[in-house]
């Protein structure tokens with residue numbers, strides 16, 4: 001062996017030994033290892049404290065900087081050069097899936113993509129046959145979307161698990177942890193939501209594979225084009241057995257203004273609001289706008305206007321049956337987050353010089369309490385029929401959609417609240433925010449479904465909300481503060497830590 005070869009070999013051995021030492025002593029992120037104080041410098045306790053301080057700093061890098069960076073990256077993976085759009089099985093959706101998969105691997109997870117295009121990353125922990133904790137959200141988007149809806153839940157889950165992995169404690173987790181990035185929640189392409197989580201929860205309709213997109217491509221064909229089996233069996237096989245799952249946790253942007261109005265970064269969801277969707281159709285007689293005298297008209301448009309105002313009134317003051325004739329500005333109702341929306345209206349024939357023959361509109365009613373919603377819908381139906389009778393208009397009201405409230409799991413609510421409180425307090429002390437809020441983590445109900453709605457059919461669920469600017473979502477204006485992304489990661493990390501054996505969480 002020549003001298004230079006000897007040098008090379010020595011270098012290799014030094015590198016290997018160094019590596020081994022790092023792995024056994026305290027497996028941290030390689031880039032941050034150089035400045036970790038060595039054991040011989042001080043006593044065991046001091047050494048441990050210094051390492052802890054270092055780990056904290058390192059945590060911030062993973063939970064804040066890297067997470068922010070990844071959300072930026074993912075926000076650029078789009079099917080359109082002008083705006084963000086990733087729909088089920090689109091080229092950008094596949095690229096996003098690959099990117100997420102590399103991040104999962106980087107967190108030390110075993111990864112795979114299932115037959116519905118969901119991306120999974122799993123770590124077995126201490127007992128690979130124990131029921132698994134699932135953490136997830138969706139990677140698809142609406143058209144002209146924001147970059148946090150769905151993506152925040154995926155990225156912060158990966159960050160929290162990576163932080164645990166880098167501090168060497170993931171191996172002590174008492175059960176498997178599995179992160180899932182769901183392939184479809186928004187339902188943009190097939191007008192059918194929860195394709196991803198529905199497959200895992202086993203709630204997909206048997207006819208789903210034949211549903212067509214705008215171009216006439218079926219779900220089955222869309223899957224097969226990308227070499228997925230796209231068969232009924234393959235999708236039904238994706239269903240998880242309830243015994244194999246411990247619970248499901250999701251981090252999601254609030255998509256509403258409540259947390260911002262309270263000046264707080266995190267909230268915990270107690271229930272996903274139930275929902276009724278109505279289609280109201282009002283038929284009168286069409287006529288010439290200039291020739292039919294007012295007294296001889298059967299105009300469904302004013303009837304619709306009156307009904308819509310009555311619906312608003314019913315939801316502002318449900319306990320009074322919405323009776324007062326004078327309509328005031330919407331104020332908070334006492335009915336438990338009852339909200340009603342008329343978002344879609346059409347008139348036939350729809351010309352400025354024609355009295356319409358028919359007006360149809362949608363009503364979306366949501367509340368945390370099923371009875372409150374039921375009663376509101378009943379009163380609405382009565383009120384609409386009365387308005388139509390008085391105006392000699394023929395009304396039909398169809399119930400298009402009905403979903404009961406889903407309660408989140410009590411234990412998960414409590415544990416997420418504790419973790420979110422710790423994270424909020426830590427964030428406030430790190431960033432010097434003074435707060436007088438007695439309740440640092442409010443409990444909210446979720447007006448939107450999220451993947452948790454599908455997963456609730458399989459297992460107990462918990463949801464944590466993250467403040468978003470102005471409550472704006474489904475828009476490129478959607479924004480989450482870097483520090484709030486950090487708070488979400490801290491909370492999820494602390495949630496996982498609280499499951500570790502006592503000697504580690506102390």
Ligand SMILES: *[C@@H]1O[C@H](CO)[C@@H](O)[C@H](O)[C@H]1NC(C)=O
Nearest residue numbers: 126127128129130131174175
């Ligand atoms: C691992 O989990 C399984 C399933 O819950 C349980 O039966 C078994 O006792 C666990 N093993 C250990 C070592 O805790």
Ligand SMILES: [Zn+2]
Nearest residue numbers: 149150185450
């Ligand atoms: Zn979402």
